[in-house]
Amino acid sequence: MSDSGIDAREVESRFEMVKALYGPLIDPGDLGTVRNRVETAMRSVAALDSVELDLVAEPFSVFVPESSEG
Amino acid sequence: MDTASPGFVSVRELGERVRTRQVSPVELAEYFLGRLETHGSAYNAVVTITREWAMEQAHRAEAEIASGKYRGPLHGIPYGAKDLLATSGGIPTTWGAAPLRDQTFDYDATVVQKLEEAGAVLVAKMAMVELAGGLGYSNTNAAFTGPGLNPWDTGTWTGGSSSGSGAGVAAGLVPFAIGSETWGSILMPASFCGVAGLRPTYGRVSRYGAMALSWTLDKLGPLGLTADDCGLVLEAIAGPDALDRTAADRKYRYEVNSGDRFKLAVRKGATDDADYDVQKNFDRAVQHLAQVADIDEVTLPDYPYEAVAMTIFLGESAEALEGLAQNGVIAGLTNPGSRLGHFSKAAVLAKDYLKALRVRGQIARDIDCLLRPYDALMVPTTQSVALPIDVDLERGWSQGRTDIDGAIGNALGLPAVSVPTGFSEAGLPTSIEFLGNAYSENALLSVAHAYQGLTRWHEERPPGVTL
Numbered sequence: 328m329s330d331s332g333i334d335a336r337e338v339e340s341r342f343e344m345v346k347a348l349y350g351p352l353i354d355p356g357d358l359g360t361v362r363n364r365v366e367t368a369m370r371s372v373a374a375l376d377s378v379e380l381d382l383v384a385e386p387f388s389v390f391v392p393e394s395s396e397g
Numbered sequence: 398m399d400t401a402s403p404g405f406v407s408v409r410e411l412g413e414r415v416r417t418r419q420v421s422p423v424e425l426a427e428y429f430l431g432r433l434e435t436h437g438s439a440y441n442a443v444v445t446i447t448r449e450w451a452m453e454q455a456h457r458a459e460a461e462i463a464s465g466k467y468r469g470p471l472h473g474i475p476y477g478a479k480d481l482l483a484t485s486g487g488i489p490t491t492w493g494a495a496p497l498r499d500q501t502f503d504y505d506a507t508v509v510q511k512l513e514e515a516g517a518v519l520v521a522k523m524a525m526v527e528l529a530g531g532l533g534y535s536n537t538n539a540a541f542t543g544p545g546l547n548p549w550d551t552g553t554w555t556g557g558s559s560s561g562s563g564a565g566v567a568a569g570l571v572p573f574a575i576g577s578e579t580w581g582s583i584l585m586p587a588s589f590c591g592v593a594g595l596r597p598t599y600g601r602v603s604r605y606g607a608m609a610l611s612w613t614l615d616k617l618g619p620l621g622l623t624a625d626d627c628g629l630v631l632e633a634i635a636g637p638d639a640l641d642r643t644a645a646d647r648k649y650r651y652e653v654n655s656g657d658r659f660k661l662a663v664r665k666g667a668t669d670d671a672d673y674d675v676q677k678n679f680d681r682a683v684q685h686l687a688q689v690a691d692i693d694e695v696t697l698p699d700y701p702y703e704a705v706a707m708t709i710f711l712g713e714s715a716e717a718l719e720g721l722a723q724n725g726v727i728a729g730l731t732n733p734g735s736r737l738g739h740f741s742k743a744a745v746l747a748k749d750y751l752k753a754l755r756v757r758g759q760i761a762r763d764i765d766c767l768l769r770p771y772d773a774l775m776v777p778t779t780q781s782v783a784l785p786i787d788v789d790l791e792r793g794w795s796q797g798r799t800d801i802d803g804a805i806g807n808a809l810g811l812p813a814v815s816v817p818t819g820f821s822e823a824g825l826p827t828s829i830e831f832l833g834n835a836y837s838e839n840a841l842l843s844v845a846h847a848y849q850g851l852t853r854w855h856e857e858r859p860p861g862v863t864l
Contacts (some may be wrong), residue, residue, distance in 0.1 A: 341744035346732060349740040352722065357737050364533075364741035368711055372703035372749045378756045386754035 333373045338366050403428050404569040404864040408626040411572055412470035414580045415462065422462070422473030424454035426518050429475040432570045433521050436862075440551065440568055441543040442561040444480045444491055445522040449770045454518040461516070470629050477565045477574040480522040481529060482506040482609035482617075491517035493527040495541035495556070496729035506606025507641065508575055508617055508634045515633040523561030523574055527730050528721070529582060530558040531610040531714045532738030535791045537784075539732035544786055547589060548859040549825055553783035556585035562620045563590035568862050573621040573630055577607060579614045580706060580807045581800065584830060587620050587776035591826030592847070593855065594620045595627035597815030598835045599810025599816045600645040602631075611713040612643075614706070614807050623855050624816050624845035628653070631838060647836065654843040659690035659772045661844065664697060666778040670798040674821035679777045682818040682829045685851045688777070690844070693796045695774065698763050702801050705760065706808035712750030715742035734791065761809045765834055768811075772840040773831035776802045778815040782825035806832055817854040824860070861862065 346358070353361060368394045403411055414420045430448055434594030437443035458473040481492050483502035491497045505787045509519065524535060524542040537544035537554045545560025547553040548855070550570040555564045563586025566574055576583040578596045588592025595618045609615060619630035625752055628651035635649035663683060668676040683692060721727050722739045730736050768774055780798050806813050813832045820826055829848070831841045849855050 341746075345743050345864045346738050348743050351468050351720070352728070353737070353740060360737055361475055361740050362739070365744040368707075371701075371704040371707040372745065372752075374701035375708060375749070375756055377701055378759065378849070380748050380752075380759065384755045384759055386751050387758035 333366065333369045338369050341365055343370065401864050404432065405622065405858055406476055406572070407622050408572050408629055409470060411474055412472070412629070415473040415828070416467055418462070418591070421489065422455040422458035422518060423452070425473060426451045426520060427473055429520050429571055429718060436568060437570055440546045440548055440555070440564040441540070442522050442524050442545070442564040442568065442570060443541055444524050445489055447488055447519050447615045448520060450486060450488065451518050451520045454513065458516050458518065462691070468516035469633075471512065471633050473518060474572055475518045475520040476512065477521040477562060477563050477571040478519060478521040479525050479559050479574070479576050481525060481570050481577060482509055482575065483606035484509055484519070484522065488522065491528070491541070492524065493525040493540040493542070494726060494729070495527070495731055496726045498541065500807070502606070505608065507603035507638045509606065511634045511636070517633070520571060521565070523559070523565050524769070525557035525560055526734065527735055528718065529577060529579060529608060531579065531718060532727065532730070532735040534732040535734030536732065536789060537786055539735055541731055546585070546786065548784045548862055549591060550823070552786055553825060554589065554786050554788065555590035556779070556783065558582040559620065563587055563592060566590065566592045566620050566622060567859060569672045569858070569864065573619055573626055575617060576620050577615060577617050578807065580710060581803050583618050584766055584778050584803070584813060584815045588826065588828035589783040591817045591828070591857070592620055592622060593624045593627050594815045595624070595631060595838070595842070596806065596813045597631060597635065597838060598645070598812045600643050601647075601649065601812070601836070601838070602634050603641040603644040605638055605640035609717050611710050611717065613713065614710060616810070623849055624814055624842050625849070627814065628838070628842040629805065649838070651842065652839050653846050654839065655847065659686070659844050659847065660770060661686060661690045661692045662695040662771045662774045663692060664774055664776050664802070665694050671777050671780045672782060672821070674782060675777045675780060675827045677821040678827040679829055680692040682848065683775060686844070686848055688851060689847050693771070695767060697767070697801070700756070700760050702760070702804040702808065703799060705756050706804035708745060708753035709808060710751055710756065711742045711745045712753070715739070715745065757808055760805070764805060764809055768834045773833050773844045776830050776832065778828035782821045782823070782827060802830065802832060811835055812838045814845045816845045816849055819854055
C-alpha cells in the first residue's frame with residue numbers, strides 16, 4: 328500500500344488490463360499518461376473504502392423491470 | 398421595432414413586449430440572428446446558426462399571436478441550444494467533436510420539442526467542449542470550434558462544457574440558452590461568464606435526444622440573464638416524458654416565494670479554497686441576503702464526495718463512449734487530453750461502480766436530512782474567476798482545490814442556481830450557488846430572485862460588447 332492509500336500492485340494490474348483492452352489504440356508514447364490516469368481513478372476507488380456499508384445498503388439506482396401492464 | 402433594443406433584455410421583459418406587440422417574433426429573430434452572425438465567432442460561441450428554422454418558427458409565432466393564440470412568456474423568444482441536443486431538419490448535431498461535424502438526427506430532443514411547443518425560436522446550436530468534456534481535456538482548446546472565449550475578457554475562458562451557452566447569453570447573442578451538466582457544465586460557464594444558470598434536479602428535465610455521457614449524472618438546464626428567466630424556461634422544459642424513463646412524473650410550475658423570510662445555510666469552509674475576490678464577494682452576498690433570511694453555518698458529514706461522483710462518472714462514461722473509441726471518433730478529437738481520456742476508465746471495475754452507488758445512497762439520505770430545514774445551502778459557484786485561455790488544465794487549474802459542492806450536487810442529482818455576486822479586481826465575474834434538496838427549484842429560484850432584487854450585478858454588461 329502506498330502513502331496515497333492505493334495498492335501499487337492493483338494499479339499495475341489494472342493498467343495491464345487497460346493495455347490489453349486498448350493497446351492497439353494507444354500510442355506507446357502516451358502509455359505513461361494513461362497509467363497516471365489509471366492511478367488517479369484508483370485513488371477515487373480507494374477513497375470509497377473509507378465508508379462502511381451494511382449489506383442492506385443497495386445501489387441507489389435500482390433496476391425497474393419493464394412492464395407494459397404498468 | 399420598438400426603439401428599446403432587445404439586446405440584454407430579460408426573457409420576462411421580452412415576452413411582455415411580444416405579448417403587447419411592441420416587438421414581433423420576426424423582428425426579434427432577425428435581431429438575434431444578426432448578432433450571432435456578426436459576433437458569434439468573436440467568442441467561438443456558435444456551431445450552427447439555424448436561420449431558416451428560426452425564421453419559420455418566428456413567422457409561425459407571429460401569425461399565432463396575431464390571431465390571439467398566445468402560448469406564454471417564451472412565445473417568439475429566440476434561444477440557443479447546446480450542440481448535444483438532437484435537432485431534425487438536417488441541422489448538424491456535432492457534440493463539439495470534429496469527426497462528428499456532419500452528424501444529423503431525424504428527430505428533436507424532447508427539450509427542443511418542448512421549447513417549440515412553448516413558442517420559442519431556435520436561432521443557434523451553441524458551441525461546447527467536445528463530447529461534453531467527458532474525456533478530460535488538458536487545455537481550453539477542446540472543441541473543433543476553438544476554445545470558448547469569455548465576453549468579459551477574451552483572454553480568458555468561458556468554462557465548460559456549455560461554453561457557447563454561457564458566452565452567448567453573456568454577449569447578448571441569445572436571450573437564453575440550454576446547457577447540460579454532468580459535473581459543473583452549466584454552473585461553471587454561468588459563473589465565469591457572469592450570467593444565471595440553473596441545474597435542475599436529476600430527472601426534472603427529459604434527457605431524450607441529448608448526448609449521453611453519464612446516465613445517472615446528466616442533466617439539462619437553462620442559462621439566462623436572471624434567475625427569474627431560468628425559472629420561466631424550466632417551466633417550459635420540465636415534466637414527464639415517455640421517451641426518458643428517468644424523467645420524473647412530476648409537473649413543474651415556476652412560482653416565486655416573495656413573502657416569507659428565507660432560511661439559508663453556509664457550508665463551513667465554503668470559501669477556504671477560494672480566490673480572494675471570490676471570497677470577498679461571497680461574504681458580501683451573504684450579508685445582503687441577511688436582509689431577507691436567517692442564516693446558519695452547517696458542517697457536512699465526512700464522506701468521500703468527489704470519489705463517489707468520480708467513480709460513478711468513470712464507470713458510466715466508460716460504457717457511454719466506448720463505441721466512439723472503437724469507431725475512431727475519439728482518436729479524431731481536437732484536444733490531446735480528450736484523445737487519451739477514455740482508456741483509463743476501464744480500470745474501474747463493476748464492484749467499484751456498485752460501491753460508489755451504494756455510498757451515494759447513504760450520502761443522499763444524510764444530505765437530505767442536513768438540507769431539509771433550509772431553502773438553500775450557499776457556496777461560491779466556482780472557487781476562481783475565469784481562467785486564462787492558455788491555462789494548463791491538468792497542472793495549473795485546481796491547484797489542490799476540491800469541488801465538494803459540485804460532487805454532492807451532481808452525484809445526488811440536486812438542483813442548484815448560480816447568479817453573479819460582483820467582479821474581481823481584473824473585472825471578471827464572481828458568483829454564488831444556491832444548492833437545495835431534490836425538486837426544490839422554486840425555493841432556490843426564490844432566493845436567487847430575492848438576491849437579484851437586492852443587487853444589480855446581473856445588469857452589468859461586458860465592457861467590449863456593443864449592441
